[in-house]
Amino acid sequence: MDMKLNLSEAKIARARELAVAIVNPVMEFVEAHTSLTVERAALRLAGADGADADGVPVPNLVVDQLKGKLENGALLYYINALVKTGETVEGLNAKIAGGLRVDEIPLGDRGAIEKKTAERIQAFAERVKRNRAHREAKLVQYAGKNHSPMLYLIVATGNIFEDVKQAQAAAEQGADVVAVIRTTAQSLLDYVPYGATTEGFGGTYATQENFRIMRQALDEAVDKQGRYIYLTNYASGLCMPEIAAMGALERLDMMLNDSMYGILFRDINMYRTFVDQKFSRMINAFAGVIINTGEDNYLTTSDAVEKAYTVLASQFLNERFAYAAGMPARLMGLGHAFEMDPTIKNGFLMELAQAQMAREIFPEAPLKYMPPTKFMTGDIFKGVVQNALFNFVSQATNQGIHLLGMLTEAIHTPFMQDRSLALENAKYVMNNMADLSSEIQFKPGGIIMNRAHQVLDEAVAFLERIEQIGLMDAMEKGEFADIKRPRDMGKGLDGLVKKGDEYYNPFESFLKSELGLER
């Protein structure tokens, strides 16, 4: 890739050093802890699924039974129950849903438990590897058919069957990525609902069955359109790792997964989030899922010009947290957004500088670029122009994943025609200037180059400050997105558990070894 901004390599290296120094102490805490949802995720990987008559999912039933014993890991008791009852996972799940208590079954022979665990790990690993092989084969079969950047569209009807129709229409119109938005407030549920769902507000429940239904629908679209369609959902909120587990099992291709988003924007406790994000990202990494980080959200509460450096700093931290979870750079869809006030003189130049800077600093990452939302007014005609400029920047700086801007942003959830017009806009701009990026250079000492240097300098200074006070203190002080989050507040803290000396989670050990995280 052409390096056009003459960014200081020493400063970029310094920022990465600081990110390591900031993230390492957090990871020490993470290693020593587990959480309710990490345990439930491990159970799901082992095959726990289904729900009781009241709709309480089997993984929750098991973990609820084990209150006070979770320091040993829930898996031990679930696998023990498999061994002792001689049931298949399906049989055991049905019994648990019917009231069986795994905590009341005396622990049996350790060797038998370990042998059974190894079987379950193998079944999981084979399924996920089959999923990855399928994706990779389709990407080879339809090589060169996706747009670059990949065009990303959202569906959010609340009803998975209606979502399917809209997703297939989006695929037919040219989308490369279809994201199903979750229903409002699912991020605050401490369980994942079970089965197909048709009632959601502003989105559709993320359930394993809904994942399966949408995957099947998009697989039909893949062969019909002759183009791989990436399915996306959210691995965030109080069930981050469980949803990552479901995504791995049902072959999702991308998941929204940010190391700090839940803390800042959903008021989830920071200790809990840091523990949950690690396990979720290990699962994502093993499944070959591209994560999308949420830096765009900073700019909805803070000013995009003044606080541009917080976006870059957060990208460095998200990158570091992802490396710490064994994720390769090619799966890191680091986020940013086109959110400057359109009335600013030369605002476009600053947007171009920011996007090109991110491209040069994270050369392998499929950067996730988000469209204007904050300054979309309801004037749809102006909105089309704003989106065209956004499309221009994205193409000119070779972004990876391009969320299409809707002309009706700030008015309603998109009509089918809004998506179609957005795709036409992007395809026109991106085709019309396909090779512009390799034709342009930036003027040394000019507005664009200076702006990029300034933002990098500010990001390094900001990271220096965070490193001094520590990440958790920094979040308490409101250094990110102007939002203050006390470390002992927020949702989900009571679901955090210190691992005991006998903590048993061979899925975690397996993932660490597969991802090269074992020392």
Place this chain on the structure above:
Amino acid sequence: MIIRPYGDTLDDGAVQLSFTLPVPEGPRGREAARIFMEKLGFKHAEVVHSHAMAEGYSFYVAYAKTEIFVDYDAIHIEEATGEKVYSMNESCEVIREQLGRKVVIVGACTGFDAHTVGIDAIMNMKGYNHHYGLERYPEIEAHNLGAQVPNDKLIDYAVKVNADAILVSQIVTQKDVHIHNMTEFIELLQARNLRERFIVIAGGSRIGNKLAVELGYDAGFGKGSYADHVATFIIDRLIEKKQDY
């Protein structure tokens, strides 16, 4: 005065429309679009563009003329603020001179709504579109509780800080969930005998003054509203209240 939409000649009644029909693109679809507009009462309906969007769906851009008119003089508007809207400095001056104390305002995006963009535009220091938010007003003590705040928590907080006014923001809503949520807020206030204690204001992209007042709020602010409008309404209402005593 009788008015109609203006294209390029007074009273030509020219209107542009765009819409989707759940049928394939083609002559039959275009004719369906034209007939649809005639049924709406338009004259000279003309489909100027159509394209296929997805299997079984087509998009139309059309122009048409209408003879329908509006009597401009007979219109009553129901905006919360009148002609005079205070700037930030004017607001603070009026507070100092007429009220002689700080005005306390609590706001939140309530229920399941996670979108703070509306309440932030009104309350955050930075404000929106070159209109500073209430946090910046030296004479206003503003508390922005953020997103997904349960209605009863918002009320508890308003009582705790002895608020003058409560702002309820609802941005992303579907199936009219915002109306349900806004109604519940007023019912909770009434159940706790607190409705008269606060000036209660609703805001959001799909909320107007008329709707908010119907639901029992003192005022509603929709698109194009800034902190200036909200502050003006609250200050004027507080002065009125003071004079009532």
